[in-house]
Amino acid sequence: MNALNPYIPELATIIETFDETPDVKTFRVVLQDEAKMAAFCFEPGQVAQLSVFGTGESTFVICSPPTRMEYLQFSVMRVGELTHRLHTQKAGDPIGLRAPLGNHFPYKDMQGKDIVFIGGGLGLAPLRTLLLFMLDNRADYGKITLIYGGRTPEHLCFKDELKEWAARGDMRVELTVDTPGEGWQGRTGVVPAVLTELGVRPENAVAVTCGPPIMIRFTLEALGKLGFTDEQIVTTLERRMKCGIGLCGRCNIGEKFVCVDGPVFTQAQLRGLPQEF
Numbered sequence: 001m002n003a004l005n006p007y008i009p010e011l012a013t014i015i016e017t018f019d020e021t022p023d024v025k026t027f028r029v030v031l032q033d034e035a036k037m038a039a040f041c042f043e044p045g046q047v048a049q050l051s052v053f054g055t056g057e058s059t060f061v062i063c064s065p066p067t068r069m070e071y072l073q074f075s076v077m078r079v080g081e082l083t084h085r086l087h088t089q090k091a092g093d094p095i096g097l098r099a100p101l102g103n104h105f106p107y108k109d110m111q112g113k114d115i116v117f118i119g120g121g122l123g124l125a126p127l128r129t130l131l132l133f134m135l136d137n138r139a140d141y142g143k144i145t146l147i148y149g150g151r152t153p154e155h156l157c158f159k160d161e162l163k164e165w166a167a168r169g170d171m172r173v174e175l176t177v178d179t180p181g182e183g184w185q186g187r188t189g190v191v192p193a194v195l196t197e198l199g200v201r202p203e204n205a206v207a208v209t210c211g212p213p214i215m216i217r218f219t220l221e222a223l224g225k226l227g228f229t230d231e232q233i234v235t236t237l238e239r240r241m242k243c244g245i246g247l248c249g250r251c252n253i254g255e256k257f258v259c260v261d262g263p264v265f266t267q268a269q270l271r272g273l274p275q276e277f
């Protein structure tokens with residue numbers, strides 16, 4: 001059981017960093033207290049508030065799976081003050097961590113079903129935790145398909161793993177980019193078009209999607225045309241958060257707090273909320 005206080009950042013150390021794309025960096029992190037690290041547990045899809053001392057804290061999904069606990073992994077896009085500071089941190093530097101926060105992917109309800117992951121850009125980060133969790137429990141799930149796109153081949157995250165997953169033989173990987181570079185052997189075009197072209201079957205299937213709003217909009221349309229119901233579509237929202245524990249009211253959509261009721265929702269749940277995102 002976790003012994004972390006959700007109000008107080010726990011001291012953690014960055015043990016490794018590497019670049020995923022020109023503006024996304026991955027951080028591997030361990031709690032400084034070894035006993036707390038050994039006891040730490042979370043579910044796929046849960047998030048953390050990471051703090052850079054003197055700057056502040058922000059929300060990031062734990063994108064490693066709970067089946068691999070040597071470290072917690074985060075992939076961070078450089079967009080503003082906190083993320084710029086985080087990108088300057090290196091192995092050995094301390095950061096603060098409040099986690100685990102939020103709900104998680106309903107992976108037990110997905111057992112025995114075919115899973116279609118549909119991601120764009122850094123939207124693959126939350127999908128990665130669930131995908132790796134499912135690969136580590138492969139017999140519990142049916143066919144696994146990943147459809148993933150980025151602006152250019154350089155903007156695809158987790159490039160080495162994309163190759164490994166494509167070579168596994170027990171899952172299907174379809175990559176697409178808007179603008180192909182020299183040597184690109186995948187598809188060209190947008191993710192929803194690939195989804196439609198593949199004619200993914202909705203029977204006994206669940207679609208899990210995360211990416212830029214425009215991709216999500218057209219992906220939902222494409223899934224609907226393929227026969228997926230709102231109950232068969234799961235997504236994870238990125239909404240501005242502050243406290244992360246349901247107290248400040250910063251993240252609400254209607255009556256739901258994304259930090260405690262989410263960030264993971266089915267499309268059926270989202271349909272019942274004000275369409276302000």
Ligand SMILES: Cc1cc2nc3c(=O)[nH]c(=O)nc-3n(C[C@H](O)[C@H](O)[C@H](O)COP(=O)(O)OP(=O)(O)OC[C@H]3O[C@@H](n4cnc5c(N)ncnc54)[C@H](O)[C@@H]3O)c2cc1C
Pocket residue numbers: 047058059060061062075076077078079080081082083084122125126237238239240241263
């Ligand atoms: C549940 C959840 C999970 C997230 N997971 C990740 C992750 O794994 N990796 C990652 O890189 N980012 C993730 N984010 C987004 C991340 O929290 C923000 O990018 C970060 O807070 C920006 O902080 P900043 O100080 O650098 O930027 P700010 O200075 O606060 O903002 C810079 C720019 O980014 C925009 N922005 C900031 N936060 C968000 C947001 N949440 N959604 C949309 N636009 C935003 C601002 O409007 C502004 O234009 C997640 C957010 C949530 C709520």
Ligand code: FES
Pocket residue numbers: 240241242243244245246247248249250251252257258259260
């Ligand atoms: S972030 Fe404070 S209530 Fe959700």
